[in-house]
Amino acid sequence: MNNRLEELRKERGLRQEELADILEVSRQTIGSLENGRYNPSILLAFKIARFFNKNIEDIFIYEEADYNE
Template sequence: MKNKLKVLRAEHSYTQEDLAEFIGVSRQTINAIEKGKFDPSLPTAFRISRIFKLPIEAIFTFEET
């Protein structure tokens, strides 16, 4: 799954640690999501979408392999 998390964080001047704290996960989890090594759970994706006030589809894009 591709995502725009890193770009959105930069636009809002959030560090990985900031975003992790806002949504209740570790910084390592944010790093893994950004690098595409880990897909967030649905509740985590919803929390991220609320932080950035965007629909989930605007942040995450599913790509079939």
């Protein structure tokens, strides 16, 4: 899953630490999310979307794999 978290965070002029404090997670969590190494829980995804005033789908991009039937 790809995401726009880093882009949105930088648009707000926030450091990873600042966003982590706001969302009540660790800076490492923010870094892992931004690098695509971690997918957020649904609750964290909602908190992030609410903070940026976006829909979850506007931040987290799910790319469904092509499956041959």
